[in-house]
Amino acid sequence: MVNTGKCVKGKIICVFPQxxxxxxxxxxxxxxxxxxxRTRWNPSTIYMFNLTMCDTLYIxxxxxLIYYYADENxxxxxxxxxxxxxxxxxxxxxxxxxxxxxxxxxxxxxxxYPVHSLYWVSAxxxxxxxxxxxxxxxxxxxxxxxxxxxxxxxTGQVCYDTTSPELFDDFLVYSSVVSVFMFCLPFVxxxxxxxxxxxxxxxxxxxxxxxxxxxxxxxxxxxxxQKSVKMIIxxxxxxxxxxxxFHLTRSLYYSFRYLRQSNPAQ
Numbered sequence: 045m046v047n048t049g050k051c052v053k054g055k056i057i058c059v060f061p062q063x064x065x066x067x068x069x070x071x072x073x074x075x076x077x078x079x080x081x082r083t084r085w086n087p088s089t090i091y092m093f094n095l096t097m098c099d100t101l102y103i104x105x106x107x108x109l110i111y112y113y114a115d116e117n118x119x120x121x122x123x124x125x126x127x128x129x130x131x132x133x134x135x136x137x138x139x140x141x142x143x144x145x146x147x148x149x150x151x152x153x154x155x156x157y158p159v160h161s162l163y164w165v166s167a168x169x170x171x172x173x174x175x176x177x178x179x180x181x182x183x184x185x186x187x188x189x190x191x192x193x194x195x196x197x198x199t200g201q202v203c204y205d206t207t208s209p210e211l212f213d214d215f216l217v218y219s220s221v222v223s224v225f226m227f228c229l230p231f232v233x234x235x236x237x238x239x240x241x242x243x244x245x246x247x248x249x250x251x252x253x254x255x256x257x258x259x260x261x262x263x264x265x266x267x268x269x270q271k272s273v274k275m276i277i278x279x280x281x282x283x284x285x286x287x288x289x290f291h292l293t294r295s296l297y298y299s300f301r302y303l304r305q306s307n308p309a310q
Contacts, residue, residue, distance in 0.1 A: 184222055
């Protein structure tokens, strides 16, 4: 059935059909929405994406640092570029640690408090947390742009990984504060979260249900628990392997350098 429209001009009456078709733009929009579904990122995906961004910063700095150290610490670029490379390196380092901490907290809430996680965990909050982490990292690493600098030596131009000798005392205080709040505390949080997750997974009642259905799924649940525990152990081992040796050796280096500068005769 169609509607009819009338055109009156003088005494001539025209009748023409008006089909009930939707506008072309509406049809195209509906077709696009039907054929291209929107993908929503969950909190884990958001944190993993930001972690990937941190690793991308490291990949950007890697060729320049490899060339610098392979050329016996002779920096061929400008001092501002030295500052940028050092800034990106440390931003990647501590950004990765903090986002791994966020992932640990997210998994901890999901496993140990599954009901509360429905209200506490959301993609919107994950985005806000990610923005806060980036702001915190960039703010805390901003002094690196001041401390990092170059200096001419007999063997070439040095791009200081720390800072020049006259600013080392101030840098030592800054670096110690950063290590405490951006490595030690997140490291403790990660260890505690994964430790509590392992304890929760080891509980016999976790993830099981009564009746025949619980008996049939008991073996599958046990295997799932074992797999999750192994994954947690691997994550903890990789976290310690990637970040703990660096901070330990750097702390020893800072200690020896401070003692050497305090007692030049020794």
